[in-house]
Amino acid sequence: MGELEHKYEVEIKQTEKRQKLPQNIKEELKASGMMDDKGKLKLKGVSPKMLKRMKQEFVDCPVFKEEIQFIQCFVCSNFQSRVTGKVLCKGDSL
Numbered sequence: 346m347g348e349l350e351h352k353y354e355v356e357i358k359q360t361e362k363r364q365k366l367p368q369n370i371k372e373e374l375k376a377s378g379m380m381d382d383k384g385k386l387k388l389k390g391v392s393p394k395m396l397k398r399m400k401q402e403f404v405d406c407p408v409f410k411e412e413i414q415f416i417q418c419f420v421c422s423n424f425q426s427r428v429t430g431k432v433l434c435k436g437d438s439l
């Protein structure tokens with residue numbers, strides 16, 4: 346199996362802070378059925394335990410040039426996969 350083509354390997358970091366998703370991201374998640382009306386996330390193949398951990402994670406996004414919560418990164422069109430604490434990111438400008 347060949348390696349996925351990606352431009353960046355972005356380190357995933359942890360925070361103790363409570364992270365809130367921006368409103369526009371919430372709307373996008375709702376529109377694509379990944380969040381219910383109460384704001385509860387429903388990501389396919391992600392267990393509640395994993396989700397809890399994902400909520401404490403973020404990346405220094407090389408495309409948006411700011412800190413992005415892992416959940417937002419996970420649903421980003423540049424997201425390819427997650428390997429050993431890193432996100433493989435396509436790096437297209439968005």
Ligand code: SF4
Nearest residue numbers: 406408418421424434
């Ligand atoms: S996948 Fe999206 S949010 Fe994540 S690092 Fe790449 S551009 Fe940033």
